[in-house]
Amino acid sequence: MRNDYAQSDTAQPVAAQSRGMYILYDTMIEGRPCPDGSFSHVIFLEGRQLSDKAKYIGGVEDETVLELLRSSSGLHQLVHSIGVSIQALDEQDTVVRFTLQHWGKTDRYSGTQMTADCPADGSQTRLILGEYECSPDDDAPGLFRFAFEREGALARVHLVLYLNEGYRAAPLEPEPPVEFGSPAYQAMIARSLLHTGNTKRLKAAIDKARRGEEVTLAYIGGSLTQGAGAVPLHSQCYAYRSCERFRQLYGGAGGDSIRLVKAGVGGTSSELGVVRYEWDVLREGAVQPDIVVIEFAVNDADDETRGACFESLVLKALHAANRPAVILLFSVFIQDWNLQDRLAPVGWHYDLPMVSVKDAVVEQFYLTREKGQVVSKRQYFSDIYHPTNTGHAIMTDCLELLFDTVDRTVAHEQDVELDKPPLIGGEFSEVRLLDRRHAYPLATIEEGSFHETDLDLQLAELDDHAHGTPLFPYNWMHGDDANNSSFKLTLSCRSLIMLYKDSGSSAFGTAQITVDGELFKTADPHAINWTHCNAMLLLNEPTAREHTVEICMQPGHENRRFTILGFGYVG
Numbered sequence: 001m002r003n004d005y006a007q008s009d010t011a012q013p014v015a016a017q018s019r020g021m022y023i024l025y026d027t028m029i030e031g032r033p034c035p036d037g038s039f040s041h042v043i044f045l046e047g048r049q050l051s052d053k054a055k056y057i058g059g060v061e062d063e064t065v066l067e068l069l070r071s072s073s074g075l076h077q078l079v080h081s082i083g084v085s086i087q088a089l090d091e092q093d094t095v096v097r098f099t100l101q102h103w104g105k106t107d108r109y110s111g112t113q114m115t116a117d118c119p120a121d122g123s124q125t126r127l128i129l130g131e132y133e134c135s136p137d138d139d140a141p142g143l144f145r146f147a148f149e150r151e152g153a154l155a156r157v158h159l160v161l162y163l164n165e166g167y168r169a170a171p172l173e174p175e176p177p178v179e180f181g182s183p184a185y186q187a188m189i190a191r192s193l194l195h196t197g198n199t200k201r202l203k204a205a206i207d208k209a210r211r212g213e214e215v216t217l218a219y220i221g222g223s224l225t226q227g228a229g230a231v232p233l234h235s236q237c238y239a240y241r242s243c244e245r246f247r248q249l250y251g252g253a254g255g256d257s258i259r260l261v262k263a264g265v266g267g268t269s270s271e272l273g274v275v276r277y278e279w280d281v282l283r284e285g286a287v288q289p290d291i292v293v294i295e296f297a298v299n300d301a302d303d304e305t306r307g308a309c310f311e312s313l314v315l316k317a318l319h320a321a322n323r324p325a326v327i328l329l330f331s332v333f334i335q336d337w338n339l340q341d342r343l344a345p346v347g348w349h350y351d352l353p354m355v356s357v358k359d360a361v362v363e364q365f366y367l368t369r370e371k372g373q374v375v376s377k378r379q380y381f382s383d384i385y386h387p388t389n390t391g392h393a394i395m396t397d398c399l400e401l402l403f404d405t406v407d408r409t410v411a412h413e414q415d416v417e418l419d420k421p422p423l424i425g426g427e428f429s430e431v432r433l434l435d436r437r438h439a440y441p442l443a444t445i446e447e448g449s450f451h452e453t454d455l456d457l458q459l460a461e462l463d464d465h466a467h468g469t470p471l472f473p474y475n476w477m478h479g480d481d482a483n484n485s486s487f488k489l490t491l492s493c494r495s496l497i498m499l500y501k502d503s504g505s506s507a508f509g510t511a512q513i514t515v516d517g518e519l520f521k522t523a524d525p526h527a528i529n530w531t532h533c534n535a536m537l538l539l540n541e542p543t544a545r546e547h548t549v550e551i552c553m554q555p556g557h558e559n560r561r562f563t564i565l566g567f568g569y570v571g
Contacts, residue, residue: 078164084127100144101145111138196405204411236392245400315418350416361375361380446487479561486550486552496540498513509559512553
């Protein structure tokens with residue numbers, strides 16, 4: 001197993017006092033392009049994310065301390081100062097501007113910004129909280145921002161919270177580096193091979209690559225597939241790296257015939273994934289992937305269909321005319337959680353290859369190095385959700401083991417059996433996207449006051465791109481004028497999913513959705529409170545009939561915005 005790009009675990013931390021606790025420890029950061037033209041790395045802290053960093057990175061177990069970290073007032077009660085040490089990986093990067101942004105109570109960005117210019121030479125810069133004038137509107141710590149002078153700049157950071165008198169933190173002990181390729185490491189990776197499955201399609205893709213023919217590997221999933229936690233994201237994420245590994249192993253001279261399609265979108269489940277598959281993976285028929293890796297094991301808690309959309313996505317991929325191999329990948333959160341128990345039965349049902357990162361790493365997390373631990377949670381996770389470069393390297397090696405195992409076996413003579421009833425549900429496998437560009441001929445749309453187009457959209461780094469691509473650009477937005485005439489969609493269908501935009505901006509308000517004259521639900525874009533795509537199931541019936549959906553702003557929100565990104569429908 002190669003580890004050419006794994007995150008270093010050997011950098012020594014800045015000496016921490018007994019009243020200091022680590023929040024970031026040897027964390028890779030990079031200058032990523034932002035919509036305003038700057039180059040920054042942003043780490044979100046909202047909800048339990050800051051306290052979870054203290055718990056899992058800093059080893060804090062005191063619940064009183066962890067609770068204080070969840071509010072701005074608690075942070076000031078607990079923390080005297082913040083120590084930031086940044087070491088640039090290129091000598092031309094001399095200064096990085098650090099900001100702690102507090103979320104405001106009335107508006108997300110109305111809170112205090114605590115900023116300091118930090119020399120990127122490994123020395124520590126100390127921000128004394130008492131020296132900053134704080135807003136009474138401060139609600140909770142929102143994010144850390146590291147602003148660079150150029151795109152692509154790389155650095156490592158340690159961040160320590162120094163505590164006020166009366167509070168103490170456990171010292172952080174340096175950990176030995178991960179021994180990639182060791183017998184213990186190989187044994188850990190071996191546990192990831194949950195099921196080899198029917199090898200006919202995957203073996204055919206490998207043989208096709210060996211012949212020098214074009215082979216496309218497609219990856220669809222959430223933020224892990226997008227590359228979150230990897231630095232640089234576009235080239236160190238597991239999707240890019242496992243495609244490169246496949247190219248090296250089977251792509252022949254140069255490997256130029258191996259193509260990557262990466263379609264991970266942060267914070268989204270297979271309920272959205274099944275709708276965007278035609279657009280983001282198949283590129284409206286321009287792409288026919290030979291291998292499709294599906295990764296929603298840590299995102300599908302929000303799937304309203306409880307697995308039917310996941311199985312429908314699997315079936316949509318399996319039924320393609322070119323018969324791609326479908327691999328199910330089960331990643332894991334830092335709390336040892338995923339939805340493998342719900343989703344793996346779909347893989348067993350269709351005899352699909354399955355790789356479980358959870359099975360590989362969780363058990364050994366609780367061992368000592370002497371008893372067989374290979375990688376710690378601190379080394380594997382960059383936060384409570386996403387892997388570090390080391391974690392992405394492990395995911396890559398897990399997929400390589402599957403490729404290698406299938407390559408060394410005799411292919412099944414018979415293809416996967418698809419002529420069987422779905423296990424959970426396949427009613428969304430023929431879902432299609434409806435938006436401004438993809439208007440269904442039999443749909444009648446009255447835009448009403450939703451006649452504007454939203455340009456401030458969630459971005460995702462697709463394929464091997466370092467830049468973000470706006471998602472669902474052909475949308476309908478209600479502007480901030482007082483006109484509140486309804487958006488009306490009349491369509492014959494049996495299933496309908498509405499896609500809408502979440503936002504952290506106070507300019508956005510709540511919309512009411514009426515289905516066939518009955519008030520169905522309200523859609524609150526602040527339920528998640530950051531700019532990203534959301535899916536809401538409006539109807540799911542056995543047979544198609546004509547339905548009318550009306551969307552208007554909730555009373556009192558007429559002057560606010562709301563964006564309908566599109567719809568997924570089954571005729």
